[in-house]
Amino acid sequence: MTVRLKAATLVGGSAQAETLVLSEPLSFWGGLDSATGRIIDQWHPQKNEVMIGRILVMRAGRGSSSGSSVLAEALRRGTGPAGIVLLARDAIVTVGAMVAAELYGKACPVVLASEADWAAITGATSLAIEAGDESAVIEI
Amino acid sequence: MPVALSTFDRSLLSGEQGEAAAFAMRLLVRFAEAVGAERFIDIEAAHIDGCLYLGQVSLDFVEHLVRLGGRVRVPTTLNVGSVDLIHPELFHGSDEVGRGGARLMRVHEELGCVPTFTCAPYQTIFRPRFGAQIAWAESNAIVFANSVLGARTNRYGDFIDLCCALTGRAPYYGLHIGENRRARIRVEVESLPGEWAEAGLACVAVGHAIGRRCGDRVPAITGLPASTSEDDLKALGAVAASAGAVALFHAVGLTPEAPTIDAAFQGQAPEEVIRLTAADLRETVSKLSTVPDGTPLTAVSLGTPHFSLAEFERLMPLIDGARLMVDVYVNTHRAVLEDLQRRGWEERLRAAGVTLVIDTCTYVTAVMRDLSGAVMTNSGKWAYYAPGNIGVDVAFGSLADCVGSARAGKVVRL
Numbered sequence: 001m002t003v004r005l006k007a008a009t010l011v012g013g014s015a016q017a018e019t020l021v022l023s024e025p026l027s028f029w030g031g032l033d034s035a036t037g038r039i040i041d042q043w044h045p046q047k048n049e050v051m052i053g054r055i056l057v058m059r060a061g062r063g064s065s066s067g068s069s070v071l072a073e074a075l076r077r078g079t080g081p082a083g084i085v086l087l088a089r090d091a092i093v094t095v096g097a098m099v100a101a102e103l104y105g106k107a108c109p110v111v112l113a114s115e116a117d118w119a120a121i122t123g124a125t126s127l128a129i130e131a132g133d134e135s136a137v138i139e140i
Numbered sequence: 141m142p143v144a145l146s147t148f149d150r151s152l153l154s155g156e157q158g159e160a161a162a163f164a165m166r167l168l169v170r171f172a173e174a175v176g177a178e179r180f181i182d183i184e185a186a187h188i189d190g191c192l193y194l195g196q197v198s199l200d201f202v203e204h205l206v207r208l209g210g211r212v213r214v215p216t217t218l219n220v221g222s223v224d225l226i227h228p229e230l231f232h233g234s235d236e237v238g239r240g241g242a243r244l245m246r247v248h249e250e251l252g253c254v255p256t257f258t259c260a261p262y263q264t265i266f267r268p269r270f271g272a273q274i275a276w277a278e279s280n281a282i283v284f285a286n287s288v289l290g291a292r293t294n295r296y297g298d299f300i301d302l303c304c305a306l307t308g309r310a311p312y313y314g315l316h317i318g319e320n321r322r323a324r325i326r327v328e329v330e331s332l333p334g335e336w337a338e339a340g341l342a343c344v345a346v347g348h349a350i351g352r353r354c355g356d357r358v359p360a361i362t363g364l365p366a367s368t369s370e371d372d373l374k375a376l377g378a379v380a381a382s383a384g385a386v387a388l389f390h391a392v393g394l395t396p397e398a399p400t401i402d403a404a405f406q407g408q409a410p411e412e413v414i415r416l417t418a419a420d421l422r423e424t425v426s427k428l429s430t431v432p433d434g435t436p437l438t439a440v441s442l443g444t445p446h447f448s449l450a451e452f453e454r455l456m457p458l459i460d461g462a463r464l465m466v467d468v469y470v471n472t473h474r475a476v477l478e479d480l481q482r483r484g485w486e487e488r489l490r491a492a493g494v495t496l497v498i499d500t501c502t503y504v505t506a507v508m509r510d511l512s513g514a515v516m517t518n519s520g521k522w523a524y525y526a527p528g529n530i531g532v533d534v535a536f537g538s539l540a541d542c543v544g545s546a547r548a549g550k551v552v553r554l
Contacts, residue, residue: 065277
């Protein structure tokens with residue numbers, strides 16, 4: 001049975017993919033290799049995981065604003081995530097995904113989930129995101 | 141809650157002010173929603189940290205704005221790039237970064253940005269006035285503008301700094317708002333090491349400590365040396381913004397929003413008090429070195445952030461005389477270079493074996509000829525980043541120690 005959860009749109013688009021659930025926030029700057037899509041932060045619990053084509057689920061963003069460039073560069077190269085689900089608004093992630101969408105037409109929807117749904121979202125192995133101008137829906 | 145838009149904001153979005161401004165405003169609105177700003181304000185100036193080449197996207201973004209006919213709406217300075225355009229022969233990195241980096245610097249000029257290429261725009265004619273609302277990037281410039289000048293900026297960065305410049309608007313949140321500028325943490329320097337002749341060492345030690353312990357909470361510092369100069373506060377802020385997310389500090393009696401401790405706290409009580417002793421400061425400084433005294437050096441690097449004319453005035457008497465045994469690099473900007481040329485100091489520096497690096501910095505690009513051994517610096521920021529960025533061992537010391545060590549070819553303390 002499909003569960004439909006309400007979310008807020010930070011960057012529009014749609015995606016359906018396997019999830020990569022991060023147990024800690026990731027700084028894309030110094031944490032993501034845009035050439036390979038691999039997590040390279042030596043201290044991150046999901047180090048060496050590859051995010052290509054997956055829906056990245058993380059509570060919040062972290063780190064330097066240069067992370068926007070790294071995310072946008074990964075999306076340009078096709079090594080970035082298919083979509084991103086956050087629990088806290090994050091300007092660095094939002095800007096990186098928006099720049100990739102505007103410059104390259106590569107949609108990586110970024111949505112804001114609610115705390116009540118977080119356990120269901122992080123427990124899912126795959127998700128679908130439909131992020132429109134007004135609101136977004138996450139399907140499990 | 142949606143961001144409130146003024147008539148001008150709407151005209152930006154609609155394309156009446158040009159396609160590039162519309163593009164920039166669309167990004168700014170999303171950014172403002174993400175940071176929870178309720179409206180936008182006018183800014184007087186912008187400083188852009190987009191000249192370092194981080195991949196094709198860096199260039200694509202700016203070239204897109206040029207194609208759309210973009211023009212900055214406020215005086216806009218540029219941070220360091222990946223190459224020294226005055227001395228291109230110094231660069232020995234990859235062709236991609238060399239060519240892309242130089243192109244990136246030039247396309248920013250096509251948008252009307254001023255080719256300052258410096259991380260110390262506050263020590264140029266573009267120094268902001270007290271109370272000015274600005275949108276600045278580059279962590280050390282942000283902390284200096286907020287703390288030492290009393291101008292108001294958040295920690296802007298990638299893409300958004302340029303969007304603010306192209307629209308003349310910034311989201312009104314964070315440190316643009318007076319009450320958010322009040323100190324939260326009191327940092328009391330209880331004693332200073334008697335053997336430290338220069339205030340610079342104490343300032344770097346205090347800066348490192350507040351970076352580590354205050355995060356993004358505003359500190360008010362008491363007990364800095366009486367001789368603390370503007371360049372010492374520059375060094376303090378630079379290392380604080382490297383070791384932590386510090387965007388504003390108050391130094392009681394030294395910085396403009398802190399004539400008194402009460403003024404710094406806007407009449408409220410500190411959430412926390414941190415006490416630093418001479419022993420704490422000595423320990424912090426010793427940890428900035430990754431090699432012991434006596435280690436052979438391959439180079440000395442000064443000027444992170446970019447060396448000011450006042451810093452050259454202190455350096456000049458130290459370099460006359462005995463030949464330097466290792467490469468000495470000093471990073472600075474174009475306006476200071478002109479001053480050095482007028483005074484005949486550029487020639488004296490070259491004769492002494494000093495390499496001037498303009499437009500860029502030795503820790504962000506491939507400039508230094510020999511990285512096989514340890515490098516000494518008087519910059520807390522350089523000591524913090526260089527081991528990770530360019531993979532060198534570092535010795536940290538005062539300016540006099542750095543020059544003394546360059547003469548000896550190894551780490552010595554005077």
